[in-house]
Amino acid sequence: KKIDSLKIVWHRKVLEVMKNRPVGNVWVRKFVDMARVEGTPLTSDLIRLYKRNKTELEKRPDAGLLWAMLHDAPKATLGERCIDRKMYDLEGKSYRLSDFRGKYVLLTFWGRSCSHCIGEIPAMAKFHEQHKDKLVMINLTVDTDEAWRTCRVNDDITWLNLSDGRSVYGLAKSYELKSLPTHVLISPDGKWVNRWGGAPIFENGELEQFILSF
Numbered sequence: 001k002k003i004d005s006l007k008i009v010w011h012r013k014v015l016e017v018m019k020n021r022p023v024g025n026v027w028v029r030k031f032v033d034m035a036r037v038e039g040t041p042l043t044s045d046l047i048r049l050y051k052r053n054k055t056e057l058e059k060r061p062d063a064g065l066l067w068a069m070l071h072d073a074p075k076a077t078l079g080e081r082c083i084d085r086k087m088y089d090l091e092g093k094s095y096r097l098s099d100f101r102g103k104y105v106l107l108t109f110w111g112r113s114c115s116h117c118i119g120e121i122p123a124m125a126k127f128h129e130q131h132k133d134k135l136v137m138i139n140l141t142v143d144t145d146e147a148w149r150t151c152r153v154n155d156d157i158t159w160l161n162l163s164d165g166r167s168v169y170g171l172a173k174s175y176e177l178k179s180l181p182t183h184v185l186i187s188p189d190g191k192w193v194n195r196w197g198g199a200p201i202f203e204n205g206e207l208e209q210f211i212l213s214f
Helices: 005-018 025-035 043-052 065-067 115-119 120-130 145-149 207-213
Strands: 104-110 135-141 159-161 180-184 194-197
Touching: 005 043, 005 194, 025 043, 025 065, 043 207, 065 159, 104 207, 120 135, 120 207, 194 207
Parallel strands: 104 135, 135 159
Antiparallel strands: 104 180, 180 194
């Protein structure tokens, strides 16, 4: 959403109030509402406000998201070295795409409110069982930390179910996510080689051709 001049004035007043308020859920919601506005002239003010409250904010699971909303994500280029970032699972164990060199990596961006994402889990489970010796599958959520952790299908995902803590502002932005689900294929030597948006790649043979050729 875009901002108008009256909202700029209002947001500046809100920012002044927030400088003297403790960080809490309401504080964070107001911060997010301002940070997500396209073309906001308040980015530098929000960055200063974040730094001013850095100690408290970094105790929160959404700290990475708040910071990412204020900064451009590096852009991935098809055919070039993949953009990497630390991700973590529901138990807090961390991973990077570079951990899996020597195998294909399928990075699937998904969300709990995406019916197609949920619907393809059985086909993904079957594909994972058939090709797990050559392919590492990662489901990377674009949900908030709380929404991801309480998703009803987490137990059905028997491969890696991860978050980078940045919703659509982290790796999803680097790979120019436009729809859900989106599948990004990383080659064994760490290059981004293909992307599919919503295609039935687990059943039409297209993904299988890639990994069997290795």
